[in-house]
Amino acid sequence: xxxxxxxxxxxxxxxxxxxxxxxxxxxxxxxxxxxxxxxxxxxxxxxxxxxxxxxxxxxxxxxxxxxxxxxxxxxxxxxxxxxxxxxxxxxxxxxxxxxxxxxxxxxxxxxxxxxxxxxxxxxxxxxxxxxxxxxxxxxxxxxxxxxxxxxxxxxxxxxxxxxxxxxxxxxxxxxxxxxxxxxxxxxxxxxxxxxxxxxxxxxxxxxxxxxxxxxxxxxxxxxxxxxxxxxxxxxxxxxxxxxxxxxxxxxxxxxxxxxxxxxxxxxxxxxxxxxxxxxxxxxxxxxxxxxxxxxxxxxxxxxxxxxxxxxxx
Amino acid sequence: xxxxxxxxxxxxxxxxxxxxxxxxxxxxxxxxxxxxxxxxxxxxxxxxxxxxxxxxxxxxxxxxxxxxxxxxxxxxxxxxxxxxxxxxxxxxxxxx
Amino acid sequence: xxxxxxxxxxxxxxxxxxxxxxxxxxxxxxxxxxxxxxxxxxxxxxxxxxxxxxxxxxxxxxxxxxxxxxxxxxxxxxxxxxxxxxxxxxxxxxxxxxxxxxxxxxxxxxxxxxxxxxxxxxxxxxxxxxxxxxxxxxxxxxxxxxxxxxxxxxxxxxxxxxxxxxxxxxxxxxxxxxxxxxxxxxxxxxxxxxxxxxxxxxxxxxxxxxxxxxxxxxxxxxxxxxxxxxxxxxxxxxxxxxxxxxxxxx
Numbered sequence: 001x002x003x004x005x006x007x008x009x010x011x012x013x014x015x016x017x018x019x020x021x022x023x024x025x026x027x028x029x030x031x032x033x034x035x036x037x038x039x040x041x042x043x044x045x046x047x048x049x050x051x052x053x054x055x056x057x058x059x060x061x062x063x064x065x066x067x068x069x070x071x072x073x074x075x076x077x078x079x080x081x082x083x084x085x086x087x088x089x090x091x092x093x094x095x096x097x098x099x100x101x102x103x104x105x106x107x108x109x110x111x112x113x114x115x116x117x118x119x120x121x122x123x124x125x126x127x128x129x130x131x132x133x134x135x136x137x138x139x140x141x142x143x144x145x146x147x148x149x150x151x152x153x154x155x156x157x158x159x160x161x162x163x164x165x166x167x168x169x170x171x172x173x174x175x176x177x178x179x180x181x182x183x184x185x186x187x188x189x190x191x192x193x194x195x196x197x198x199x200x201x202x203x204x205x206x207x208x209x210x211x212x213x214x215x216x217x218x219x220x221x222x223x224x225x226x227x228x229x230x231x232x233x234x235x236x237x238x239x240x241x242x243x244x245x246x247x248x249x250x251x252x253x254x255x256x257x258x259x260x261x262x263x264x265x266x267x268x269x270x271x272x273x274x275x276x277x278x279x280x281x282x283x284x285x286x287x288x289x290x291x292x293x294x295x296x297x298x299x300x301x302x303x304x305x306x307x308x309x310x311x312x313x
Numbered sequence: 314x315x316x317x318x319x320x321x322x323x324x325x326x327x328x329x330x331x332x333x334x335x336x337x338x339x340x341x342x343x344x345x346x347x348x349x350x351x352x353x354x355x356x357x358x359x360x361x362x363x364x365x366x367x368x369x370x371x372x373x374x375x376x377x378x379x380x381x382x383x384x385x386x387x388x389x390x391x392x393x394x395x396x397x398x399x400x401x402x403x404x405x406x407x408x409x
Numbered sequence: 410x411x412x413x414x415x416x417x418x419x420x421x422x423x424x425x426x427x428x429x430x431x432x433x434x435x436x437x438x439x440x441x442x443x444x445x446x447x448x449x450x451x452x453x454x455x456x457x458x459x460x461x462x463x464x465x466x467x468x469x470x471x472x473x474x475x476x477x478x479x480x481x482x483x484x485x486x487x488x489x490x491x492x493x494x495x496x497x498x499x500x501x502x503x504x505x506x507x508x509x510x511x512x513x514x515x516x517x518x519x520x521x522x523x524x525x526x527x528x529x530x531x532x533x534x535x536x537x538x539x540x541x542x543x544x545x546x547x548x549x550x551x552x553x554x555x556x557x558x559x560x561x562x563x564x565x566x567x568x569x570x571x572x573x574x575x576x577x578x579x580x581x582x583x584x585x586x587x588x589x590x591x592x593x594x595x596x597x598x599x600x601x602x603x604x605x606x607x608x609x610x611x612x613x614x615x616x617x618x619x620x621x622x623x624x625x626x627x628x629x630x631x632x633x634x635x636x637x638x639x640x641x642x643x644x645x646x647x648x649x650x651x652x653x654x655x656x657x658x659x
Binding site for chain 3: 046049050053056057058060061062063064065066069070072073076077079080083118171175176178179284285287288291292293294295296297298299300301302305
């Protein structure tokens with residue numbers, strides 16, 4: 001009875017667009033959904049450093065090198081904001097990392113694809129970040145305060161990411177024949193994975209309805225996907241490149257672009273761990289974590305010693 | 314449970330410009346206060362957002378409980394006389 | 410004199426460039442996320458310094474750019490110190506290398522801010538602020554590792570032992586140093602040594618790290634265009650795209 005009343009009050013706050021804060025009462029399922037979603041989001045930022053880090057030492061100009069380095073650093077920062085937001089729900093960062101390493105927590109599958117050429121730095125920035133931004137802009141209105149605040153900060157910082165990606169595509173598209181080919185090849189490889197980033201269709205999505213009702217999510221997978229496709233196609237036309245989908249066509253009735261059916265077999269295959277990078281990305285993260293263990297122990301032990309000596313003195 | 318240790322959780326407050334109030338900007342992990350301060354600088358002022366930084370251990374923050382929120386905050390709801398717009402000032406009187 | 414000035418700018422620019430490259434390699438591998446961000450800031454500062462010095466070198470040379478100097482120059486024309494070429498091993502090594510360079514940069518730039526060359530003076534004024542912070546940060550870590558645990562102390566000691574021989578080069582004067590000093594553009598490298606030693610020794614001793622024996626391990630150095638075997642691989646990676654697509658701009 002008590003719980004039902006609390007639940008009603010809780011929904012009332014959500015409906016009135018009042019943010020939920022860490023110490024407020026919340027349904028256990030709301031907490032669990034947030035823990036899963038925010039940490040997954042954080043892991044994605046952190047794992048997402050790797051495919052771009054892959055080209056950091058090979059960036060072909062000083063300018064490109066600086067920008068890429070700052071961008072990967074931002075991703076580390078965004079992961080950090082999100083881990084901290086997730087921690088307000090009562091789970092420590094140690095635990096999140098453990099779940100990631102044990103394979104219990106997921107990250108966005110798109111980062112399991114390899115970055116094969118420099119043009120991938122363009123395509124990842126333009127398409128993958130472009131898709132992520134559509135999602136993040138919508139999440140600025142999420143109902144959980146710490147998550148919403150992290151999103152506002154992330155969106156402010158992300159705005160340069162997509163631009164840097166698009167700029168690389170522009171440079172390549174107007175460059176030599178080989179460069180243009182490189183750009184087209186990257187678009188071919190990243191287009192479908194970027195579309196799949198929005199997750200399964202609304203009809204297939206396990207968590208969608210409740211998340212929308214609680215305003216954890218503010219728009220459905222398909223709505224976000226459509227808005228991403230609509231704006232990206234216009235941008236692609238400026239590049240003079242072709243999207244790898246013969247059925248991409250503006251629909252006068254819906255005022256949106258139609259697209260081919262998505263290859264969900266591939267999507268689930270990558271989610272389940274059969275992508276080119278799944279093992280690699282996780283192994284890289286685990287190795288860094290294990291290599292750093294003695295450093296963390298040293299820092300902790302030093303801090304204890306310092307506190308002790310202060311108390312004596 | 315994990316034996317790993319990611320350090321202490323700290324809350325970070327940034328003053329954007331001299332004279333402005335310090336505002337909470339986010340959190341971070343660090344093992345000691347020097348590291349916390351430097352990480353705050355590297356993390357939260359890398360776009361030149363900061364003039365001053367405060368850091369405090371998250372565990373040292375005393376926060377009002379959500380459950381007693383009503384008893385705690387409602388009594389000041391009706392004290393409109395604390396707000397300047399409560400007062401009627403004759404037209405033409407300036408700088409008050 | 411102009412050639413020596415170019416040579417000197419290349420030394421400063423290339424050393425920061427290659428150290429920044431080593432930091433870039435470490436990206437996403439730090440012991441804690443906060444440290445990943447922090448060390449990247451150092452890498453970005455160094456890259457900025459490299460760009461400034463290489464831009465000046467390019468201006469003096471004429472008919473080239475900082476990018477061309479970075480991506481189309483041959484190994485023998487690089488002037489980076491051996492110390493920055495050493496490959497990353499563990500965090501103690503990366504950190505110790507950084508600390509030794511930070512001390513060197515701090516002492517060097519604090520002299521270069523009174524250089525009679527306007528451009529070097531300008532670049533150094535910006536750089537000294539960055540370097541002071543780098544040193545503050547790496548100095549903290551020297552303490553944490555030196556006084557942390559037995560393992561961290563051992564690892565730091567090993568790193569310092571391995572790196573020590575490369576510090577020799579920092580204080581050897583070649584003809585460029587002599588010309589720079591004569592024209593009041595830069596101090597003699599040998600003049601930096603006692604300050605550097607004092608700074609490094611006091612930090613290491615405080616952190617219970619022993620100072621290794623001085624060894625002169627080479628008579629030919631990076632600043633003279635003779636490099637470690639590591640540099641070739643760094644350049645092969647760094648220059649790969651511009652060399653593979655010579656007609657392309659990026």
